[in-house]
Amino acid sequence: MAPMIDMVFLLLVFFMTVSSMSQAGHRVKLELPESTSGETPKDLSNRVMLSIQKDGTYYLGGELVVAAKLDSRLKSMHDGYPKMKLRIRADRGTAFSDVKKAMAAATEAGISDYLYGTLQGE
Amino acid sequence: MRGKSKKGGKRGKVRFGYVELPIAPMIDVVFLLLFYFMVSATIQKQEVDISFSLPGRVQQDAPIEMPDEQIIRIMADGQALVNDYAYDSPDLPRYYQLETMLNRFREASESNQVEARITIAPVDTTRHEMVVKVMDACSHAGIEWVTFAFGRG
Numbered sequence: 001m002a003p004m005i006d007m008v009f010l011l012l013v014f015f016m017t018v019s020s021m022s023q024a025g026h027r028v029k030l031e032l033p034e035s036t037s038g039e040t041p042k043d044l045s046n047r048v049m050l051s052i053q054k055d056g057t058y059y060l061g062g063e064l065v066v067a068a069k070l071d072s073r074l075k076s077m078h079d080g081y082p083k084m085k086l087r088i089r090a091d092r093g094t095a096f097s098d099v100k101k102a103m104a105a106a107t108e109a110g111i112s113d114y115l116y117g118t119l120q121g122e
Numbered sequence: 123m124r125g126k127s128k129k130g131g132k133r134g135k136v137r138f139g140y141v142e143l144p145i146a147p148m149i150d151v152v153f154l155l156l157f158y159f160m161v162s163a164t165i166q167k168q169e170v171d172i173s174f175s176l177p178g179r180v181q182q183d184a185p186i187e188m189p190d191e192q193i194i195r196i197m198a199d200g201q202a203l204v205n206d207y208a209y210d211s212p213d214l215p216r217y218y219q220l221e222t223m224l225n226r227f228r229e230a231s232e233s234n235q236v237e238a239r240i241t242i243a244p245v246d247t248t249r250h251e252m253v254v255k256v257m258d259a260c261s262h263a264g265i266e267w268v269t270f271a272f273g274r275g
Contacts (some may be wrong), residue, residue, distance in 0.1 A: 097246040120169070
């Protein structure tokens, strides 16, 4: 009986940890598009996350940013980290015009490396 | 468990024996918790990245020559057009015809010893997932040089 209880407790701790970790990692809730060619990131350094909701609301990291201030915010970030990449997490229904605005602001800020965040497709 | 003994017929003397933890209800609770966390910890799809670069805003004195460039236009409904020819239905999960064309384009560029370049030009109302599908097609065709076209404003 004792080993079985040990195993059950171990499994319980595992699932409790996994469940809290998966919630901690995530930020702005989006329905990301699926991609069959995306690569699992190996290097997570030098990246700034920009989330774009379906209605065109921007979040830099987890912070709400108005479109007019996006370029100045990105510029100050780029000045601090010139090697930064912009990881764009846009909802699958986001209009390209909203993604374009973000890319234009980032280009003005001097950023040239981008990543699209997608879900692993089948 | 509390043991009660009677010695010599005397009543009122109570002796405490060993205490036993009730295991069965505890296991029931632990199993319930385990079941709850197993169910709530649904298998989440992993996030992956598609990388690309934009040319930036550096002023050029002379136009850059791009001999092997194709421009893929994406309409509002997700229809991909190359030289005004429509490839695949936007409802398809993957653009196979476009992939085949891009594969041939890459092979032709390689035989000419130049790099195959793709510029994606979606209209403003194109949904983001359609852009990702076209980028997937480029990636499956082995084209690494992909960028976007958008005017000022």
